[in-house]
Amino acid sequence: MDVVSLAALITSVATLATVAFLAYQVYYTRKEAHADFMYKMNRDFFFRDPSRGIIRALEEDRKILKDKGGEFSETDVDDFLGNIELMEIYRKNGVLTKEDIGSMFGHYIRTAYENEEIKEYVEKYAEYWEGFINLAKMTTK
Secondary structure (H helix, E strand, O other), rough: OOOHHHHHHHOOOHHHHHHHOOOHHHHHHHHHHHHHHHHHHHHHHHOOOOOHHHHHHHHHOOOOOOHHOOOOOHOOOOHHHHHHHHHHHHHOOOOOHHHHHHHHHHHHHHHHHHHHHHHHHHHOHHHOHHHHHHHOOOOOO
């Protein structure tokens, strides 16, 4: 093998090794970014008000809306449901999967969907809550 052929072979091998290493880095960087994104969604959904309080009220079967004897305004319920709407947008755009949403948030989405107060509120403003309704139906299957 002459020097030029050897140099071409070495360059090809080095290029393939570099491409393989970069593909590996991209794959794990995406996984890490996804995990970080899920952590932030979890934190925002479970540990920030008003969502945190609404989840507790749902779990304890307490009233939600102030006009029904609860402690939350319609704006608070909008914020809570808006987080779920975002999940549906992210799912449709391929950022989250059905499994991501179902495993981490599914129980709470179903609980909200089955709550009579939330159900009545969502039906009253149905045009705004299509994503919530879709996810609730998806996570109940």
